Amino acid sequence: APRGDAWTQVQVVESANPSFLAVHPNQRFLYAINELEVYEGRPSGSAESYAIDPRDGKLTLLNRQPLSLSGTNPAHVVVSPDG
Numbered sequence: 001a002p003r004g005d006a007w008t009q010v011q012v013v014e015s016a017n018p019s020f021l022a023v024h025p026n027q028r029f030l031y032a033i034n035e036l037e038v039y040e041g042r043p044s045g046s047a048e049s050y051a052i053d054p055r056d057g058k059l060t061l062l063n064r065q066p067l068s069l070s071g072t073n074p075a076h077v078v079v080s081p082d083g
Helices: none
Strands: 018-023 029-034 046-052 059-066
Antiparallel strands (some): 018 029
């Protein structure tokens, strides 16, 4: 969390090999893409979504889903400017 010009760690979040993060344009959600060869026994990476608490910046996991079979070892995620 920013404090003036410095940052302070407020939380550690368990995530399986996140390779890229993206913040929603409204700053209320964070998305992570997990670079995995196998997720839930299938050849797929996964994507996670988190709510960002506007008071303290802490994250709450909302959802974790496997990607399509073509999503093995994903390395990037992006949110469109309109959300």
